[in-house]
Amino acid sequence: MWTIPKPNYRRGFCAEGEIAVNIGGVRVVLFGDVLNRYPESRLAELVNCSTQNHEVISSLCDDFDPSRKEFYFDRDPDAFKCIIDVYYFDEIHIKNGICPICFIKEMEFWKIDQSVLDECCKSYLSEKEDELTEISNKVKVILEDMEVDQCITRAQRCQRFLWRLMEKPGSSLAARVIAISSFLSILVSAVVMCMGTIPELQVMDSEGKLVEHPTFEGIETVCMLWFTAEYLLRLASSPNKLHFALSFMNVIDFMAIIPFYVVLSLTYLGTTSMMELGNVQQAVQALRIMRIARIFKLARHSSGLQTLTYALKRSLKELGLLLMYMSVGIFVFSALAYTMEQSHPETLFKSIPQSFWWAIITMTTVGYGDIYPKTTLGKCNAAVSFLCGVIAIALPIHPIINNFVVFYNKQKVLETAAKHEVELMELKSGREARRKSRD
């Protein structure tokens, strides 16, 4: 590939207004006026400075052969072949195979602005850069973990210790034990919440109403205390309180705890008859639903769930699309079904809003069978509606799945990359230290 000379890769001695450059062994003769199209670039500077001024020349290039009037640059010839295009076409395309980060470094050396890079390659570059920033974020986290305690005060050191204990399950055995027990308590509280609703396990209270079994309530209280303690410790140990309180995971934690205390205070208020009893009970009922939030606490312990939330967050647009397709389908098919079923005397479709339910169940291919069409036309409509439903769901789901899969795989790769980066940094710092000690 190197032996075939392009028109601009001429060999031989150069005439007036031309310069010969040797980039890492590849000799190129270039026209001065072409190079002057980008006067800030290194090559243009080289053309414009006089050949006598050796200091300037040596600052611009690595070597100069006066007999052949050849400037030598100790750079990558492959990348240069792409970069030289800017003088001819005003745009640069990264050659397939060259790492874009590496290419940008080369462009910086030749003093050519990044903006001349063509759009098609820019997206590629930004992709890589995003990846790099993600890696660097991870590296930062790892480095923070490894950082030796520089806190002077005792309180700070305590805070740091606590933070690690609560937030980094991998840092020590105690931290791991805490993480596991927290996970188990979530499970137990969720199970208890479900069991509490089984009528056989409930007990009558003084007013003849079914309430939860006292043992379940006891377990519930213990779990709640544990959650509260955990939340408070986390809050106390966090370096940035506001940031902590607003982060997604901690909001969920808070939501899981607060209903318990609200219910407690409301019943207290109800028993002390400061509020009407009926209102209190309604409020308590509503708050019981909020207990479900504790299941989301599991996300802290599962990277898969975090990936799911991330993927859903990233594909909000597609989710919106999915809902839109569905709602359009529901409207159309429920209206159609309603009108078609009107002819039947014992129709199950009493109104359009009522047939929405039928449309949802049909389009998602669930099909309970509580409402079903009876006329032929209605049946045909039902067949079309579930076909459309399958398509309407399948189409927008694909990008969501793609997001999920890509993110899931990337997560794995980034993990190793970050670890490697830390190793590399250690190696480099070690080398530097050695060099210093040698000097």
Added chain:
Amino acid sequence: MEKSLAELNKAGSRSMSSLQPEPVDIMRSKTCFRRVRLNVGGLPHEVLWRTLDRLPRTRLGKLRDCNTHESLMEVCDDYNLEENEYFFDRHPGAFTSILNFYRTGKLHMMEEMCALSFSQELDYWGIDEIYLESCCQARYHQKKEQMNEELKREADNLKDRDGEEFDNTCCAEKRKKLWDLLEKPSSSVAAKILAIISILFIVLSTIALSLNTLPELQDTDEFGQSTDNPQLAHVEAVCIAWFTMEYLLRFLSSPNKWKFFKGPLNVIDLLAILPYYVTIFLTESNKSVLQFQNVRRVVQIFRIMRILRILKLARHSTGLQSLGFTLRRSYNELGLLILFLAMGIMIFSSLVFFAEKDEEDTKFKSIPASFWWATITMTTVGYGDIYPKTLLGKIVGGLCCIAGVLVIALPIPIIVNNFSEFYKEQKRQEKALKRREALDRAKRNGSIVSMNLKEAFARSAELMDVVVEKSERPHDNHLSPSRWKWTAKRATSETSSNRSFNAQELGSPSKARANSPQRLNVQKLEEMYNQMAKTQSQPNLNAKDRGTRVSKQRDEIELGAIQDHGPPVLGTREGVGDMKSLSSIDSYISCATDFQENTRFLQSPAMDLGLQEGNRLSHSPATAFSQRASARTGQQTTRECQPMLTPVSVTKPSYSDNARKFFFSGNSTKSLIPKGGCRSDGESGLSPLSDSSVLSDHSLLSPEVSIYTTASSRTPPKSPESTALAPTVFTFHDSSISKYIDADTDDDEHLRDISDASPSECLLAGNSPKRSININYQRGTNHLEAAQKMLGQNCLFPLEGIRGVAHENHVGHEMAHRPKVERGRQNTLDKSL
């Protein structure tokens, strides 16, 4: 001389016979150029010395510090001081990124580059892979891990195959046959039929099992309870008998009982059989006992376990196996799927419970009760036994449907991906297996050397270590066990080639003396030239001498041929044994493409007989020498007659046997092949005919000799004479495999260069047209026409002086490696005594 040297340098190749540059010259060249030209696999690069100094411990960094010829040759493959160019015989694509590492301090990887080959390149250049930048690193590691995993699996497979040895106990042969019959349906027609019968039995038994539950077909027993239909019970018994027999036969014939017992497929087999026997046992033993009901319940459970026999089909279907494997491998994702579903069920069931609980006669009585509804809705089954009635409940239901679709769809593509990857892999492995079998067959025929992936990998891994540690302890490397193996092999092959060498020595004792041992020593270059001059004065005499001897011994051989027809088997065996070891070196060097040629060559009848004669008497050394001399000349004559005799390629059974043995034993040799691929390509161009003509041209430059010289240059410094050579010799092993090939290349270059290098020859070439043809031929070795012409001449003018000169020169050169030859011969002598 000066001129030819300059020419050589211009041509960019460095001949062993040319003067090696003094350290002063190298230093001077390094100081007068600021830059250096690096030629990597044909692509020229130019770089500042300063840049290379940035990483002094790498290969290129060491290039700067090397001031002697030997150390330079250790680092690079070739160099030219005048052009200031250093040649490396490596992949040029990877080098660009490696050189950029020196320039910018950032190691990036070309996208199209295979990660594995890039890692090999990095090892060659002495750069740690840890320097790879993170943007390229992720890809690199992913690929490498994947590759390592694959190689490991392949190695395991190989181990499994190797493990199937039936040597320990009685009737191994029969057991092996049985094992093949039962376990490898593709091995024979009978095995295939057996597999089909087995499948039929499985299907039959499952059908019987299902029919048994039909009320119309059931009987009633004395307790009024329905039992099996007697006809179907018979079918069941027959099937179970077949399964049991199959299992037992498998167990008996298996080479490793414990491994067989542990295998998942065999566990399934056992589980399919056992319930039947347990049921029989329980019913028989408890017939009189009162708690018959309890036994009945247990029996019922065991009946259910009979269904497991459908899994027996997995043995006969790779698809089922890969499904099982996929599930095992993606348990992470499966766990994720279950977690998602469980969370969704939990959330939606509690939501719907709170929405519906105040409804009249609601079915959502508690959260656990509504779990069922949530599951059926999320998986979009929708039986309709429970459904929400309130508006809030219906909204929750609708959300539940959509969430269910999403949640199930998300992790499944990952599992699917795993499955398809594994499936592809499975198919590829099947193909690879077939390919390997074909290769094995080919190897038995002696035409190809296999590319053993596993060993190549292990080998290269070992070499990597060596390369890294080389600077620290260049002499210790041969201590690694595998290398000992090599040396051992080398020693044996040496001895075998020595035998043929002896013949030459006897034939021309004066030569042996003229070319005294340590001539390769750099300081004794002048001596070498003197010797060359000396040898030039002798040719005519020698040639004549040989000519007469040839004719004499030809008669001898003819006699021997008649006499030795009686006990040929032993003779051929031995001769072939020789061949085997010879070719082991040969393949070492040039990937055994010429191996076949040699063998073919050896198969030519006269040659065979010569060898027979030589080998038959090998127990008495004194006579063996003379006999070998005749064998040797016998070879010579055959070679000269070769064009007339068409090369016979009939492989004798004994020979093929031995050859296969060689391939088994020569594993370490095989591992060298991948790197030498290009080399073998070059060699394969030689037709057997042209090969033989080379031999006839340089009567002493038989393949054995040339091989031998390379081999000897690699022998460890065990003998005192060779200590002077030791360091350089060693680096040849150490630095990398390619060095071996280089060693060979150099020797090959001699073949060609010798004609250019020695001035006297050039003069003579000018005088005689035949010689010029000769030179031509040597340059384009596989020029068949020229070769034949020349051969014709050889036959016509056996005493021709010019030719004598030609090979004398060559001999002068080749004899450089004599010391070890002699040592080797001593070994042989000891052995034979």
